[in-house]
Amino acid sequence: MHKPTEFNLGELNGISAKTNEIHEKKLYVGYVNKRNEVEEKLSKITPEELTAGNQVYSYLRGLKEGETFAANGMILHQMFFSILGGNGDAAGTKILSAIEKEWGSFENFKAMFTASAMAARGWAILCWDFSDMKLHIYTADAQNQGGVWNCTVVLNVDVYEHSYFLDYGSDRKAYLEAFFKNINWNKVDQLYGQVANIN
Numbered sequence: 001m002h003k004p005t006e007f008n009l010g011e012l013n014g015i016s017a018k019t020n021e022i023h024e025k026k027l028y029v030g031y032v033n034k035r036n037e038v039e040e041k042l043s044k045i046t047p048e049e050l051t052a053g054n055q056v057y058s059y060l061r062g063l064k065e066g067e068t069f070a071a072n073g074m075i076l077h078q079m080f081f082s083i084l085g086g087n088g089d090a091a092g093t094k095i096l097s098a099i100e101k102e103w104g105s106f107e108n109f110k111a112m113f114t115a116s117a118m119a120a121r122g123w124a125i126l127c128w129d130f131s132d133m134k135l136h137i138y139t140a141d142a143q144n145q146g147g148v149w150n151c152t153v154v155l156n157v158d159v160y161e162h163s164y165f166l167d168y169g170s171d172r173k174a175y176l177e178a179f180f181k182n183i184n185w186n187k188v189d190q191l192y193g194q195v196a197n198i199n
């Protein structure tokens with residue numbers, strides 16, 4: 001049984017308390033509840049329902065599809081909320097050095113991350129990729145689409161419209177500017193330190 005983490009972000013710099021409250025208490029909690037519901041149903045699945053598993057449609061297929069959607073919905077929102085609440089200043093962090101090495105400068109990284117977020121339908125995600133031991137920016141069009149296996153999220157932004165429509169209408173770019181002002185880079189650096197081989 002998964003329990004929702006409480007974030008209670010309140011009003012951020014350019015992201016309203018109402019947006020944060022709906023996002024956390026309704027949408028994020030909804031993913032946690034659905035993940036629990038799917039896991040409960042999987043634990044009680046009958047031998048007949050297992051045997052009837054089918055790739056076009058079956059009860060098991062519906063549960064397995066919902067399982068990854070709900071699990072990633074829960075995890076990605078937790079990661080996203082956890083790196084908010086800062087002042088956007090990355091100075092002095094180890095991840096800033098890694099970003100500068102990979103993208104040449106923080107401004108180049110910000111431009112690439114923002115452009116990726118504009119091109120995505122769900123998420124832009126800065127990950128540590130264990131396949132080449134490097135940082136990458138990946139995008140996801142849905143909770144369970146676009147993820148690259150064996151990568152660990154260190155910074156992500158939700159670009160579903162519920163993240164910004166109340167505050168910015170259809171102006172996603174303005175929301176992304178606000179997002180960067182609220183990043184807690186110490187938290188991002190902590191996540192990075194857990195996965196990257198830092199000496």
Ligand SMILES: [Fe+2]
Nearest residue numbers: 027158160163
């Ligand atoms: Fe969301």
